[in-house]
Amino acid sequence: GEIFRSPDPNGKSLDMSKLRNTSLTDYSLTIDGLYAHTWYDIRIRVRVPNADREELWSNYTDFQFQTRPKIPDRPPRVDIGSFYVNSHNDIVLYWEQLPLEEQNGNNSHYVVSEVRNEHNATIDCSPSEISLIKAKFQNVPPGDLTFTIKSANSQGQSKEGSEIHVPARGKRFPPPQDLKKYSIDSKYKLKWAPPATRQDELVSYTVFWCESKTNYPSECDGPMSFRTVSSSQHEYELNNTKGFNIALSANSRDSSSGLIWSMCTASKSDEIGKLNPVWVSKMDATYMEIQWRLECMDTPIVVGYTLTYCPITAPKNLTCKPGTEIVKNITGTTQYNITGLTPYTTYKTTIAMFSKTRTGVPSDPLVNTTLEAAPTPPRNIILRKVTNTSVTITWDPPERMNGFLKNYIVWCNSSNFQVFDGIKENKTLEYKIEKLQTYSYYDIVVVACTISCSNKSETINVRTEMGVPDQVTTIAKVRYDDYTLFSWDPPRHVGGHLDYYEVSVKVTETGNRTINRTILHNGTKCWINRVCEKNWVEIELLLSAVNIKESPHERKIAGSAEREVLNASDGPRALSFHNDDLPSAIRSYPSCYYESYEHYQLLKWRNADEHSVILKSTSIPLFNNNCGLSTSSPLLYIFIIFIGLIGMVTAVLFLYKKCKTMSDIKVVLPDALNDINKDSKCPKEMIDGGVLRNVQIHRGEMRVQQDEQERSLLRNHMESSSSSTTSSTANVDNQSQCESHDGPPEEMMDSIEHQEDEQTSIESHDIPTQDVTFDVLQPEKLEDIQPQIEPQTHQVALCPGVNQYVHFARPSQGYTQLAALKVPIKTPMATETDETGISGYVTRKQLADFGQRM
Structure with missing residues (x-):
């Protein structure tokens, strides 16, 4: 019989020596060495004894079965470097x-x-x-x-x-070196070098491999396999057409390096392609960092690289400048720093791979321009012209610009001036530094600027020419009896040697005759007698500082090139009087007015050079004296003060009389309005210019006294005009009304209602002494009155007037429009406006005239 293990198609013969028959028809066979959880197919056939031909065997009888599962018999196999x-x-x-x-x-x-x-x-x-x-x-x-x-x-x-x-x-064994994997005729070969250190401890290598569908190392799509080789072996070959990832470990007795994966697979041929890609990773003005990436297939065979670079002739011409090409051989790295480059220069760079036997083609050229840097300093700084306030210089451009030249900076001591003109042309530049101080020292340098500025050029030291000194600013005066000693400080900026001071004297005499003289002083003090001479009207002294710009010509007087310095012991300085006449404190100083020995010495030195230039500062007043005013000035001042006091007193008296006269003027009112102020029937405190101010007044507290004469006149007037009456209007009389802003009292409103109900004649009767109230006046039609503003609330109190007629006063703003008041009070009224009557807006003047006519 035979047994077949699924899925193995090859069967295995059964050991029939273990066949046992339990009866004439039943047999049993024990099969050993089967795998757990495995399907088996058993096939059995028989033949007669001694039958040795194949055709004498019967057909197979087969059946299948599966063994029972169990736990695994062993763990997975590992290695020391797994x-x-x-x-x-x-x-x-x-x-x-x-x-x-x-x-x-x-x-x-x-x-x-x-x-x-x-x-x-x-x-x-x-x-x-x-x-x-x-x-x-x-x-x-x-x-x-x-x-x-x-x-x-x-x-x-x-x-x-x-x-x-x-x-x-730190305890791991060092890894093997230079792993290279080749694919040769459908076979894989791994080559390596021993570890760099501890080679005496090396015992073995372990080669690991697994199937992979990708080129990524350490990726496995199939089972992992490994094999240990001796320490003397440095290559291993796999006979397999499938793709493999291969790793290697170096082992000692008690440690291992672990897996080192082979990164790339190369062809065994020595053919080398073109390196790609290559790029510039960093760049500055003087260096450039080049990086590249080696294809995986080239890694095992490439030994090194050849780097070539040079500055090109022009941006559109990639030819190297003659004699500038540089070649470098590089190994063991994929980047290189090119140093010592020229700023703002375009370079061409190529890289080619080489193996042990040949060199590949160069990569595509990289064309890059280095960054800008500071230029070299400007050259040939020359001083062209110097004046007392300006300096003109010239210079040549830098030898190397190292970028785009933006400007020059001219430094003059601590000040700087930017120069933009002419920087594009490669020619000598000129610049004029202005507004300098006279006779001053300056250090001048020039720098050129691109993205940054160059070092300074050579320094030029220059002094401006002599100029006009500043004016004297500080003058001190000290009096000694009739004399004044003047002293002053030198100018803040002398602008030269400050050869002497000049006092200009101007004397005005009687008859408008003028005397001018100039006194030269070597020092900073002089004196003057304040007492004027007999015929002097005014004396004025001006002070100025003087520089002398000498010419190159020969001087007329031998030995006069140097000024003689005078001391106090040289003798008297004033030539027209004796020093004994002066106060002792000023004897050693020259006069501001008279020529001294010092004056003549300075004058002699100045006149020795006919072509010298006198540079004099602005003059300032040193002394001024009005001789006519100086003797009579006290009396003149007293006289002026006296006249001023008299004028002030006169003005005060005039104003006082004027105000007194204006205060005596009285206000005269018309006769018809005098009763407003004279009526004793209204309390005095209620009357203020004809208007009652007390708001708490009731009708019952007053008695209305009728004036028969005025009532008769009013009745006659009203009867003559009653035939033309067509509407109710308010009768306006010369009444005295007392107004307040608290609203009309109720007594007045009741009185109006009472008069409306009586329907009596227009004659006026005595009003009993009882409280009179008024109703609120209402128009007959609401649409007849359209108020323009909100009416103010008034309280009206009534006092008897001259004619004893009392009317209700409607609140108003200034003038009262009588036609708008429709008060149903049957009292005498003027129904038409004629020559004797009034209507509409009325003023106090109209009321007065109307009262006189009545």
Whole structure:
């Protein structure tokens, strides 16, 4: 009989020596060495004894069965170097997967059952990723670690486990060098070099490989396999047409380097292509960093690189300038720093790979311009012209611009001036520095600027020519009896040697005759007698500082090139009087008015050079005296003050009389309005210019006295005009009304209602002394009155007037429009406006005239 294991198509003969018959028709056979959880196909046939031909065998009788599952018999196979550690201390463990027949059940997988540290203590460390060939742990703590891996299925884990020891980083064995993987005739060959150190401890190498569908190293799509080779072997060949990723570990007795993956697969031929890509990663004014990336297939065969660079002739001409091409051989790196370049210069760069036997074609040229830098200093600084306030210089452009020249900066001591004109032309430039101080020293340098400025040029030291000194600003005066001693400080900026001071004297005499003279002084003090001479009207002294700009001509008087310095012991300075006449404090100083010995010495020195230039400062007043005013000034001042006091007193008296006269003027009112102020029937405190101010007045507190004469006149007038009456108007009389702003009292409103109900004649009767109230006046039609503004609330109190007629006064603003008041009071009224009557807006003047006519 034969037995077939699924899915193996090749059968295996059964050992029929173990066949037992239990009866004439029943047989049994024990089959050993089967795999758990595996399907088997058993085929049995028979033949007669001694039948040796194939056709004498019967047909097969077959049947299938599956063995029972169980836990795996063993853990996965590992090696001392079955681990990989990256720079983040992530650990990847690799093992060899169990073959199918050894999985012993469904759901075959692998478990990292235990992790122990260097102290053999179990730590909690679970894999972030686990598959059939590897397990990954992230951010593992440093130190020695030991991992236990077991095989497992649906029945459980294997009893034994495989251990992988991962040494700490410092304890790992050094890795092998120069891994290169070649693909040769459908075979893979791995070559390497021994570790750089500890070669005497090297025991073996382990080659790992796995199927991969990508070129990314450490990626495996199939089972992991490995094989250990001796330490003397440095290459390994795989006979397989499939794609493989291959790794290598170097092992000692107790440590390993772990897996080192071969990054690229190269062809065995020596053909080298063109390097691509190449780029500039960094660039400055004087250096350029070039980087490139080597294709994976070229890595095993490339030995080094040839770098060529040079400045080009023109932007559109990539030819190197003659004699400027530089060639560098580079190995062991994929970047290079080119130094010593010229700023703001365009360079061409190429790189070519070379192997042991040949050199590849150069890469596409890189054309880059270095950055700008400071130029070299300007050259040939020359002083062209110097005046007392300006300096003119010229210079040549820098030898190397090193960029786009933006401007020059001319430094003159601490001041600087930017120059833009002429910078585009490569020619000599000229600049005039103006507004300088006279007779002053200046240090001048020039710098050129692109993106930054150059070092300074050579320094020019120059002094401006002599100029006009500043005017004297500080003068002190000290009196000694009739004399005044003047002293002054030198000008703030002398602008030269400050050869002497000049006092200009102007004397005005009687008859408007003027005397002018100039006195020269070597010092800063002089005196003057304040007492004027007999015929002097005015004397004025002006002070100025003087510089003498000498000419190059010869002087007329020998020995006069140097000024003689005079001392106090040289003799009297004034030539027209004796020093004994002066106060002792001023005897050693010259006169401001009279020529001294010092004056003549200075004059002699100045006149020795006929072509010298006198530079005199602005003059300032030193002394001024009005001789006529000086003798009579006290009396004149007293006279002026006296006249002023008299004028002030006169003005005060005039104003007083004027105000007194104006205060005696009285106000005269018309006779018809005099009763407003004279009526004693209204309390005095209620009357204020004819208007009652007391608001708490009731009708019952007053008695209306009738004036028979006025009542008769009014009746006659009203009867003559009654025939023309067509509407009710308010009768306006020369009444005295008292107004306040508190509203009309109720007594007045009641009185109006009472008069309306009586319907009596127009004759006026005595009004009894009782409280009179008034109703609020209402127009007959609401639409007849359209108020323009909100009426003010008034309280009206009544006092008897001259004719004893009392009317209600409607609140108003200034004037009262009588036609708008329709008060149903039957009293005498003027119905028409004629020559004797009034209507509409009325003023006090109209009321007065109307009263006189009545």
